[in-house]
Amino acid sequence: VKTVIALSRVVASLSPNPKNVVVKIPSAASGLNQALIAGTVVGLLQAKGSAGPNLANAQLNAKKEGIQVTVEPSKNGELSISVGATTVSGYPSPSGAIISGINGNKVPVPVVATGTIVISVGQNSLSHE
Numbered sequence: 331v332k333t334v335i336a337l338s339r340v341v342a343s344l345s346p347n348p349k350n351v352v353v354k355i356p357s358a359a360s361g362l363n364q365a366l367i368a369g370t371v372v373g374l375l376q377a378k379g380s381a382g383p384n385l386a387n388a389q390l391n392a393k394k395e396g397i398q399v400t401v402e403p404s405k406n407g408e409l410s411i412s413v414g415a416t417t418v419s420g421y422p423s424p425s426g427a428i429i430s431g432i433n434g435n436k437v438p439v440p441v442v443a444t445g446t447i448v449i450s451v452g453q454n455s456l457s458h459e
Contacts, residue, residue, distance in 0.1 A: 332369070332422070332426075333420060333422040334353065334366050334409070335370075335372050337411045337429070340418045340429065340443055342373065344418070345413040349413075350400075350413065351374065351400070351413050352399075352402060352413075353366055353370055353402070353410070354401075354403065354405075354412070355402070355409055356407045356408065357407070367401060370399045370411065371395075372385060375395065408420075408421070410431075415433070417432070417434060418431070418432055423440075427442070428442060429441040429442075
């Protein structure tokens with residue numbers, strides 16, 4: 331769930347208005363749908379600077395903000411979070427969530443999804459804090 335929260339913060343930073351979110355999960359995570367949905371909402375709201383989002387009130391906050399999260403099985407066995415054409419994929423590690431790809435492009439070196447990340451997408455440079 332921590333990985334989903336971290337990746338959701340990144341995808342929210344790259345998307346102007348993340349409302350319809352698709353979370354693709356590896357088969358090992360099946361059965362965790364509700365927890366992953368809650369983690370996604372928490373990450374999206376944390377990226378917006380909403381104070382106090384947590385897993386317990388995530389469903390209520392999602393309704394309030396108009397956020398819809400769909401969980402689907404991943405075809406390639408990778409965890410990914412998509413909002414429109416923006417996708418961030420990654421995996422958990424002992425050091426934190428690792429970003430493995432953005433918009434279908436593999437990241438050449440492991441990037442931990444914490445702190446400030448500067449990502450150049452097309453002609454725009456975006457940052458994630």
